[in-house]
Amino acid sequence: MWLQTAPHGFNLEIMTAPETHRRLAAVLQSAEKGEGLGGEEIRFLTGLRDREHLEALFASARRLRARYFGEKIFLYGFLYISTYCRNNCNFCYYRKSNRECVRYRKDAGEIVSAARALSQTGVHLIDLTMGEDPEILNSGKGGYDWLADVVRSVRDETGLPVMVSPGVVPEDVLHMLAEAGATWYACYQETHSRELFKRLRPGQSYDERWNGKAAAHALGMLIEEGLLGGVGESGNDLADSMEAMHRLEADQIRIMNFVPQCGTPMAGRAQSSRLRELVAAAVMRLVFPDRLIPASLDVDGLAGLGERLDSGVNVITSLVPPGKGLAGVAQSSLDIEEGNRSAGRVKRILSENGMRAATLEEYTAWIEQRRSVVMADRSPRWSAC
Ligand code: SF4
16 A cells, blocks of 8 residues: 655545556546546546556557547647747746847748748648737737738648637637638646636736637637646646636647746746656546647657657647747757758657658548537637636
8 A cells, every 4th residue: 555646746545556456447448438537537647656557548548549530640830920928927938028038020921931831841730829929919000910911821822720829819809810711729828727827927817818718719710728737736736627628628738848948937947757748648638539639849859759649649739840040939949950840750750659640631621520519519608717
């Protein structure tokens, strides 16, 4: 008998090894039968430490991925179009007060050219991400109109679905972006603990951020919600986040480990283990078997991809073209100029792991099917936790 300790010091319960084994088998079986998981089961799973138990969790996540997606993996190109930001998130390299980070704002021509280069490599989507750049987030000509025009141009030029990640914007702007052809709106809460949110995103509104995603969904856009791992969240927080994302009916769900950034208040905080991110991703697959769950090249580059594939993810994000002066988010330069964040290198790893890049038709078919679910189910059920 031993005291099993979940991540972040959350104490589970005292169980013997055979009891843990039996309980794990029951929880995994229930998830694979589609019976759903409650908070208690999620806390139990995120607290697993034993290698054999973790292998069973990852294997279950892979079986569910195979059931819903086969061997297909979707690839997302990533363009960080502006590194200016009006906010001061304590974890972020691009926070307004950080004088150590490189600032740039790409013009429309540069963005379209980089998107074209990415599209020619076989990615399935172009993700246009930016800090909350005050020069863009305004109603002037270089503002929201410009952003909508960029979305339209990238769509027209590449023929690919577009994800926009501009931060918090008014509902009419979401409408403009949807009209311009944006398929996805991504705006991560990072945590669903209001207390932790205040510490991570000082001066920002939890509800405004949450409500923007609900509004985008109501407009027929697909939404991505995300968590930042290793920033002081408890096992309970993780379970609450799964429940919140379930309520939001997020179409894509991600967890990404915190990477300490120089020049920020959290620069001295230790980076949490990759295993915690992998476990959370596998639990996400059990809770959201039919959704998209990405692994980002932004945390560990190409080197961390194999293990992330083993945890049940089905999207690889943050493919960045070299030679365009573009940055990543959590790792501003890792693997970019070396060409390691390219579709070619990722496809090699996929094939070594028995997976393959999906076709564009397969990706757009998934989007259409998911959109039909979202449009059919636009009841006003979204409320902040
Ligand atoms: S996380 Fe986003 S909103 Fe926060 S400082 Fe960084 S770029 Fe700005």
